[in-house]
Amino acid sequence: MPEPLVSEPLVAVQDVSKSFDIRASGRVRALDGVSFELGRGETLGLVGESGCGKSTLARTLLRLERPDSGSVRFAGVDPFTLAGKELLAWRRRVQMVFQDPFDSLNARMTASEIVAEPWLTHRAMYPSARERTARVQELFDLVGLRRGDADRYPSEFSGGQRQRLGIARALALQPDLVVCDEPVSALDLSVQSQVLNLLAELQQRLGVSYLFISHDLSVVRHVADRVVVMYLGRIVESGPTEQVFERPRHPYTAALLSAAPSLDRAARTERIVLEGEIPSPLDPPSGCRFRTRCWRATDVCADEAPPLVGSPHVADDDHGAACHHPLLADPDTLVATP
Amino acid sequence: MTAPPDTETALEVSDLCVDIHTPDGTLRAVDAVSFTASRGETLALLGESGCGKSMTARAVAGLLDPVAEAAGTVRLAGVDLLAADERTRRAKAGPEIAIVFQDALTALNPVYPVGTQLAEPFRIHRGLSRRAARQAAVELMERVGIPEPQVRADNYPHQFSGGMRQRLLIAMAVALQPRVLIADEPTTALDVTVQAQIMQLLRDLRSEHRMALVLITHDLPLVAEEADRVAVMYAGSVVETGPVDEVFADPRHPYSKGLLDSVPDGGPRDEPLRSIPGVPPELHAIPTGCVFHDRCSLARDRCRAERPPLAELGSGTRRTACFYPDEVPNA
Numbered sequence: 312m313p314e315p316l317v318s319e320p321l322v323a324v325q326d327v328s329k330s331f332d333i334r335a336s337g338r339v340r341a342l343d344g345v346s347f348e349l350g351r352g353e354t355l356g357l358v359g360e361s362g363c364g365k366s367t368l369a370r371t372l373l374r375l376e377r378p379d380s381g382s383v384r385f386a387g388v389d390p391f392t393l394a395g396k397e398l399l400a401w402r403r404r405v406q407m408v409f410q411d412p413f414d415s416l417n418a419r420m421t422a423s424e425i426v427a428e429p430w431l432t433h434r435a436m437y438p439s440a441r442e443r444t445a446r447v448q449e450l451f452d453l454v455g456l457r458r459g460d461a462d463r464y465p466s467e468f469s470g471g472q473r474q475r476l477g478i479a480r481a482l483a484l485q486p487d488l489v490v491c492d493e494p495v496s497a498l499d500l501s502v503q504s505q506v507l508n509l510l511a512e513l514q515q516r517l518g519v520s521y522l523f524i525s526h527d528l529s530v531v532r533h534v535a536d537r538v539v540v541m542y543l544g545r546i547v548e549s550g551p552t553e554q555v556f557e558r559p560r561h562p563y564t565a566a567l568l569s570a571a572p573s574l575d576r577a578a579r580t581e582r583i584v585l586e587g588e589i590p591s592p593l594d595p596p597s598g599c600r601f602r603t604r605c606w607r608a609t610d611v612c613a614d615e616a617p618p619l620v621g622s623p624h625v626a627d628d629d630h631g632a633a634c635h636h637p638l639l640a641d642p643d644t645l646v647a648t649p
Numbered sequence: 650m651t652a653p654p655d656t657e658t659a660l661e662v663s664d665l666c667v668d669i670h671t672p673d674g675t676l677r678a679v680d681a682v683s684f685t686a687s688r689g690e691t692l693a694l695l696g697e698s699g700c701g702k703s704m705t706a707r708a709v710a711g712l713l714d715p716v717a718e719a720a721g722t723v724r725l726a727g728v729d730l731l732a733a734d735e736r737t738r739r740a741k742a743g744p745e746i747a748i749v750f751q752d753a754l755t756a757l758n759p760v761y762p763v764g765t766q767l768a769e770p771f772r773i774h775r776g777l778s779r780r781a782a783r784q785a786a787v788e789l790m791e792r793v794g795i796p797e798p799q800v801r802a803d804n805y806p807h808q809f810s811g812g813m814r815q816r817l818l819i820a821m822a823v824a825l826q827p828r829v830l831i832a833d834e835p836t837t838a839l840d841v842t843v844q845a846q847i848m849q850l851l852r853d854l855r856s857e858h859r860m861a862l863v864l865i866t867h868d869l870p871l872v873a874e875e876a877d878r879v880a881v882m883y884a885g886s887v888v889e890t891g892p893v894d895e896v897f898a899d900p901r902h903p904y905s906k907g908l909l910d911s912v913p914d915g916g917p918r919d920e921p922l923r924s925i926p927g928v929p930p931e932l933h934a935i936p937t938g939c940v941f942h943d944r945c946s947l948a949r950d951r952c953r954a955e956r957p958p959l960a961e962l963g964s965g966t967r968r969t970a971c972f973y974p975d976e977v978p979n980a
Binding site: 360361469470471472499500501502503504505507508511512526528529530532533534552566567569570571572573574575576582584585588589 | 697698810811812813840841842843844845846849867868869870871873874875894897907908909911912913914918921922923924925928929
């Protein structure tokens with residue numbers, strides 16, 4: 312694999328679409344023209360409700376789904392062209408932390424076997440048993456597990472400890488990218504912040520990039536440098552986290568932020584409660600897919616799918632929204648018509 | 650949150666204990682829990698998994714598993730449901746206490762059309778004819794916001810989305826206009842925009858029927874926005890209770906404070922989140938003395954030896970089970 316240029320993003324996804332055949336009922340467009348970049352050492356938050364395509368996107372990055380069209384580049388290389396040794400080498404660089412630490416660890420393996428298992432495939436990394444044992448201990452230290460727990464089974468650990476184990480396993484191959492799919496949503500609040508702090512600390516020390524998928528907006532706000540908001544297979548908004556959260560431009564983002572409860576109830580402005588539910592992805596609305604629930608929709612929204620673009624009033628805008636009638640700096644427009 | 654709650658107490662739970670009999674001995678899942686809920690108000694039972702909040706709800710609703718045994722009193726409109734015989738309990742609690750569960754798909758019967766299931770309470774408790782009960786069910790579906798209820802009544806649960814299924818469960822729960830509606834994590838499985846719709850529906854129904862809403866959840870922001878009062882539970886006990894605004898602004902139990910500090914609520918990103926060290930105890934290993942002492946930075950010898958009672962704080966609307974409530978703000 313060629314050495315990447317410094318300026319090159321770790322991951323570049325360009326216009327990726329993916330659909331699935333659903334027997335008898337047609338085709339679901341799970342991803343429709345999705346583009347984004349993810350830099351080295353960066354955390355990209357991926358936000359959206361069930362069925363928006365988050366998981367298909369994650370699976371595409373892991374090379375578990377092949378896009379119908381569009382391109383995926385990993386440090387300049389298309390992983391879908393790789394085979395054999397090159398593919399094996401690439402796989403090492405992308406790892407995953409799963410949502411449920413109760414289902415994603417083999418109950419019949421000890422903690423140290425779980426962490427060392429990836430090296431059975433990637434044998435060249437730590438050829439001798441002594442190296443492997445030493446490295447398992449280092450990984451235990453790194454994620455805050457006790458070395459003495461190496462021979463215990465997953466059932467003997469609490470949820471938070473299991474998630475630490477899942478993180479240690481993901482880091483065993485020294486990946487460049489870790490896809491975190493709802494990594495704390497199965498954990499209790501008091502434990503959740505321990506794991507979030509661990510992920511942040513590991514990123515600082517190892518320079519790893521995260522694709523962080525979560526339905527919990529306050530968690531994404533805390534961990535992500537940039538955020539991508541999806542609705543029915545499309546990106547509706549993307550940009551630096553603070554900008555997106557403070558000044559959302561797409562009505563869906565605004566509604567999503569407004570719907571999430573906040574501890575500070577005094578700070579709550581009038582809540583936008585969306586009508587209806589997400590339409591079926593089998594038969595999505597024409598034009599803008601959000602228009603059927605949008606209070607700003609006009610005729611053009613039904614005719615034309617809006618492109619994801621920055622504001623014309625901002626030079627080199629890295630905050631984009633796919634909307635014909637974006638909410639701009641005017642706070643009054645954030646109040647929904649009932 | 651909305652109109653001031655009535656003072657009429659709908660539900661009074663005192664010294665509720667739930668013991669679970671297992672082959673390895675008896676475990677106490679709920680330990681001397683007391684609270685009241687008034688008509689028209691929302692009381693939140695807040696806690697993490699395993700703290701006993703759902704077990705409390707099930708004991709109140711009379712839905713405990715046979716291996717679990719409840720003691721104490723659960724008073725509903727003057728009748729102690731735990732002391733009453735089965736017939737009295739059914740006649741009383743059936744129409745007066747309703748419960749909405751988290752997982753609407755498993756709570757509905759998959760082999761009957763939803764209209765038939767919704768008609769059931771009307772047939773059993775009101776003695777309505779098949780036809781009249783169905784009409785009542787359709788009206789109820791309309792009230793909870795299900796489009797085309799006349800047609801949808803013939804559909805089966807799997808033909809509804811998660812949000813619509815939760816609406817069906819709520820419809821079934823409020824069918825007989827209960828005094829007390831217990832909602833056990835009613836929105837945990839739902840997307841956030843759907844959660845907002847469901848909470849709005851629950852709020853509206855609460856006001857319409859002057860119900861006491863007991864909201865069981867682990868979600869602090871949800872409690873902040875929806876509840877009038879809160880009881881914070883930990884390891885089977887209520888550790889702090891009072892008006893939500895006061896408890897959340899100035900918690901006086903170290904556990905409540907630790908939970909509130911753990912919420913990532915727009916704080917600076919470069920600072921680590923605060924967390925509570927350790928993990929909640931298992932039921933068979935609940936600490937002696939204060940249940941929280943092994944995770945508490947204020948703990949001292951007295952906390953390890955003696956269990957602090959849930960004692961009144963100042964004005965009398967708040968209580969905390971901590972010996973050193975004045976030190977909590979600086980902990």
